[in-house]
Amino acid sequence: MGTPLGDFVRAKRDSIQPESFGIPDRGRRRSPGLRRSDLAARAGVSVEYLTRIEQGRDRNPSQSVLNALADALSLDAGERQHLRYLAKITGGGTCVGRPRPEPLDRDVRPTVLATLQLVDPGVAYVANRLGDVLAFTTGFELVMRGSGLLEADAPNLTRYVFTDPRAREIFPDWGQLADERAFDLWFGPSIEISEWFTAELAPLAGEEFTRRLNRHLPPPRVPLRINQASGYALCWHRETLELPATDGQVLVVLLPADDTTEQAMDRLRRRPLRAIG
Known part of the structure; x- marks a missing residue:
């Protein structure tokens, strides 16, 4: 083995x-x-x-x-x-004798939150390279509603992709997104934090995660396809805006890649939201 x-x-x-x-x-x-x-x-x-x-x-x-x-x-x-x-x-020496590093700051600066409000009701979110989803627009909530991602106490896209069976249905190009999440984890935000997160996730995510983590090659940037829980097949272009290094965060904006997605979002926004649970 x-x-x-x-x-x-x-x-x-x-x-x-x-x-x-x-x-x-x-x-x-x-x-x-x-x-x-x-x-x-x-x-x-x-x-x-x-x-x-x-x-x-x-x-x-x-x-x-x-x-x-x-x-x-x-x-x-x-x-x-x-x-x-x-x-x-x-060798079985993971982090022995080392204190766990301080967790990443999950606070999003007020000006970044104000930027999200300007984008709303567009589809956008703020995350760090571990995959923690820290803030999002109502449009993003609408797209991901029913997927299970935002129902977690501390939503994390990387953990969701590799451990939640629903992710393979929500993201038809699951392998592409898995490659992106693994690369972002290897790329940052810091060696210590990434090591701890990887050590915690690897036993749950298994070989699919470990194999991708070892590639170290940036995956191609392609449109993101999402099977929305209401039955709409959505396709998005993505713009990722790096926030200052001290934030350790990115602002990701999803833009409709075709007329079908734009029309589906119009219908979703007109549909009244139901409470979860």
Whole structure:
């Protein structure tokens, strides 16, 4: 059975074209990317040892081995930090002896709330990169009403996508959104906070989450399709506006991508809302 560390090393190896490292093409092979023997040679370890790491049979490689693998895979600074984190959780040392970091500030500045009011009754929300939904317009509530997302005490889009079965029905392009949420989590807001959130979510979300988290490639930005609970199939363009770094938040505005969505929203706004529960 694999481990997060082994899965990451193998995925990175498979993503590398040998020619990019000056290694000649040796003909057809069963899997893409860099051969295990080539990576082992670059890292200065045996093929057998690299195999044990990738297959999860060695869970405690030394720091020198991790550094050698990082060099051999040409990891950037963010990927090296992630490699160290994966080694930590693979070896069973997740956050041992470390205080839990302070949670992100969930307060939204008054001027940002005022901006949401200007957008209303359009569809928009404020979130952080963990996926916490911190504020939203009545239009966003209308779109997501009945999905289960906003019914949580502290709505979190990342947790919802990976752990709530309804998410796969609400978002027909679930895989695309899952890739986006995993990338945003890896991208920020801080290493410590992301590590804690990941450690808490991974056991619930399983392999779908871990595999996507290890990709580190920004997913393509495509329209967001939503199957609204009332039966409308909606399609949206998204504009994501980064708020100041001290906020650690983004303002996301959804704009109708077609006439069908615009007409559906007009009908939804004319429909009286019913209380939930």
